[in-house]
Amino acid sequence: MSVFTLSQASKEEQLVKELSALTEHHRARCEPYDRILSASGFTSASSIADLPWLPVRLFKTLELKCIPDDEVFKVLTSSGTTGDVSRIHLDKAAAAEQQRRLAATVQTVLGSKRLPMLLVDTKAMLKDRRSFSARGAGVLGMSTFGRDHVWALDHDGEVDLGAIRGFLDKHGDQPFLIFGFTFLVWLHLYEVALAHGLDLSNGILIHSGGWKKLIDQAVSPEEFRDRLRRVGLTRVHNYYGMVEQIGTIFLEGPNGGSLYCPDFADVVVRDPETWAELPPGEPGLLEVVSTLPTSYPGHVLLTEDLGVVHGIDDGDWPGKRFSVLGRLPRAEARGCSDTYRGAA
Amino acid sequence: MRFRFGVEGDLTTPSGDRLAVGDPRVVEFLSGLARRLLAPAVARRHPELGSLGYFLRPAELKRSVDRMTQRQDALVFPRGNVFHLPPANVDTIFVYSWAISALAGNHNVVRISSRSAGAAEVILEALRETPADPVIARTQRMVTYGYDDTVTAALSKWCDLRVIWGGDTAVDTIRKLPLRPSARDLTFPDRTSWAVLSVPGWRAADPAARRAAVVGFANDAYWFDQAACSSPRTVFLVGGRGTEAAELRAEFLQLLLDVVDRRGWTVDPAMAVEKRVNAYELAATGAATALDFPDNRVTAVTLAGAERAPRRWIGAGAFPFAEVDSLLGLAPAMNRQDQTVSHFGFTPAELGAFAVELGGRGVDRIVPFGSALTFGAIWDGYDLPGEFTRLTTLKVT
Missing domain, CATH: 3.40.605.10 (Aldehyde Dehydrogenase; Chain A, domain 1)
Incomplete structure (x- = not known):
């Protein structure tokens, strides 16, 4: 079973219809959203790239939802380094659907059976309220796809070699799931596995969380895969997703090098000067679209990430394949404000 | 240190x-x-x-x-x-x-x-x-x-x-x-600063005067990314509504883009996104009724009314527009936070009456386009030379 089945042409046809209907649905139920579209003069879209995008940061400054207060089932928040956080409102249906679609997406590479799961993280992180939201939600969300969970790091964030060895002794001879943030996997699993000769060859690694820290250490995504192969880990899938489009993840294909869009989602790379869609090969600002946001108008979002489409219908799976290249640096103005902050 | x-x-x-x-x-x-x-x-x-x-x-x-x-x-x-x-x-x-x-x-x-x-x-x-x-x-x-x-x-x-x-x-x-x-x-x-543009004054001005006005305005707005206390933000079109004001605005924006082009000023993509976010916010709250993004360097926002003019910075090259009937009618919308009003096309009598109507309750400087950023010894309502000195009285008998 796969959710990576549609060619770009059939996806385009299907998504334009569904996302246009969603746009109308949100306009009718979310007045601020309707006002934005009216003020920008939007009427209708004939392609995915024509759909009206919202800058993702808008969810940090505005409350945008399409459901009455008494139907709000869950409010998700993103972690923000500057204090501003996105607030994403889900009703029961949207919450269930996002979990179902996320499951379908990861089952493409995991199969439908729940696998023993090694979490490259510390359980203590779940208790830390400040850092909980993004990392904790990611771990918790993914942990439902595994069983017999073992944490690879102890409460102090140190590698728990005993726990990892125990896990491998018990489950290492069958397929098992490894999940963690890219940087933690590199630092705490790869290096430990190498040093102690751990056999990870039955593992399937799913990892996320950005490449910045690794690039700082001069480790490219290609090198990451190469080096993991040396400890037997050949089934490695990076993914890209954000709380503002919860349930939708763009997953790296079996051969690596590209992220793929599930059937209910797509990406558009935009020229940051003209805002027109760029052809494959040309990097620009990444827009993500998904049919999952039904309770808030987050179905067409301009991210603050740079990306590039590598090709269309020419990879492991059909549709667009792309990479995320990094973050757009934040705008800072010259101005009279901000002379002095107290020493914290 | x-x-x-x-x-x-x-x-x-x-x-x-x-x-x-x-x-x-x-x-x-x-x-x-x-x-x-x-x-x-x-x-x-x-x-x-x-x-x-x-x-x-x-x-x-x-x-x-x-x-x-x-x-x-x-x-x-x-x-x-x-x-x-x-x-x-x-x-x-x-x-x-x-x-x-x-x-x-x-x-x-x-x-x-x-x-x-x-x-x-x-x-x-x-x-x-x-x-x-x-x-x-x-x-x-x-x-x-x-x-x-x-x-x-x-x-x-x-x-x-x-x-x-x-x-x-x-x-x-x-x-x-x-x-x-x-x-x-x-x-x-x-502080917040504004620009006021007389619709009849603009119509009476010849093309060279219009261009000169826009050059001055462009310097005022772009030199400090529109974020200096004196940088004009909202442009109030005064004394003409509807098509008349719309035509003026279109011509003004065209000239502005032209000046920005000639100067080779750029607005980076992050700033362009920042402006979108702020403009969308204004629309979402009903403060803006129309948004135009002709170019990353210029964002034009039509305000629902003069009283909806934002007082916070909304990005480099972001210009809300509002129409008002007269300068006197604009006075009630001004408050203590407002510093500079830069003007074009008004008579000295109109400007004088505006200043008197404000009565010191808001707006410390009223200056022509192109002078918004020109520092003066009188600033924010203070006479700086007076502030920086002290007085000794001497009475002999």
Whole structure:
């Protein structure tokens, strides 16, 4: 079973219809959203790239939802380094659907059976309220796809070699799931596995969380895969997703090098000067679209990430394949404000 | 602590040096600085330093000194020790504030932000290269230090006048540190500035005058990313509504883009996104009814009414527009936070009546397009030479 089945042409046809209907649905139920579209003069879209995008940061400054207060089932928040956080409102249906679609997406590479799961993280992180939201939600969300969970790091964030060895002794001879943030996997699993000769060859690694820290250490995504192969880990899938489009993840294909869009989602790379869609090969600002946001108008979002489409219908799976290249640096103005902050 | 100018050492040690109001050694030094800033190579790279250099020309300095010393009812002396906390990002403000204070004969300590760059570095270099009497380096000092409350507290206890530029938060934070009982603060908090454009005045102007107006407006708006206290943000179209105003606006924006093009000014993608976010917010809350994004460098926002004009910064090259019937009708929408109104196409009588109607309740400066950023000795409603001096009365019998 796969959710990576549609060619770009059939996806385009299907998504334009569904996302246009969603746009109308949100306009009718979310007045601020309707006002934005009216003020920008939007009427209708004939392609995915024509759909009206919202800058993702808008969810940090505005409350945008399409459901009455008494139907709000869950409010998700993103972690923000500057204090501003996105607030994403889900009703029961949207919450269930996002979990179902996320499951379908990861089952493409995991199969439908729940696998023993090694979490490259510390359980203590779940208790830390400040850092909980993004990392904790990611771990918790993914942990439902595994069983017999073992944490690879102890409460102090140190590698728990005993726990990892125990896990491998018990489950290492069958397929098992490894999940963690890219940087933690590199630092705490790869290096430990190498040093102690751990056999990870039955593992399937799913990892996320950005490449910045690794690039700082001069480790490219290609090198990451190469080096993991040396400890037997050949089934490695990076993914890209954000709380503002919860349930939708763009997953790296079996051969690596590209992220793929599930059937209910797509990406558009935009020229940051003209805002027109760029052809494959040309990097620009990444827009993500998904049919999952039904309770808030987050179905067409301009991210603050740079990306590039590598090709269309020419990879492991059909549709667009792309990479995320990094973050757009934040705008800072010259101005009279901000002379002095107290020493914290 | 990094000493950027002046003799290194303890900043709060009592000094035996005495400067007079309009001290010739200071005048000579500032004139020398002006010459450096007005050098063509500097002015080309940093046009804002040109206006600073102009402000420091000998004739201007003499005018300032005359204004300080002209009174007959008292003797005028330096205020004493002045501690300046200028904004991080407007590179030139610290010089204006410091120069007037130095001209008044004060001993000054200026905290230069560690984020300062570009033009500020050029100024500091010029300061160091300008020949000076040794008393200058002993009494005029510029330093960079982190957010260190102990240093700020010590300097706050040292000074007779503390000059705080910057946002409301900066003012509040610094004010927590006590001054000597006899000292006081001069604060320049968050401000908002506007542009007013007379529809009949625009129609009466010939193409050259219109273009000149837009060139002035473009400088005012783009030099400091529209984020200086005096940078115009919302443009009020006055005395014409509907098609008339719409045509004017279209022509104005076209000319503006043209000027921006010629200057080669750019707005980076992050700033363009920032502007989208802010414009969408204005639309979402009903403050804006139409948004136009003709180009990253220009964002045009149609406001639902003059009273919906945003007072916070919404990005470089973001121009809300609102229509009002008359300047007098705009007055009620102005408040204490509003600093500069730059104007085009009005009669002196209209502008005078507007100022009287405002009655000092808001708006401290009313200046023509192109002069919004021109610093003056009267700023934010204060007569700076007066603030930087103290008066002694002498009655013989």
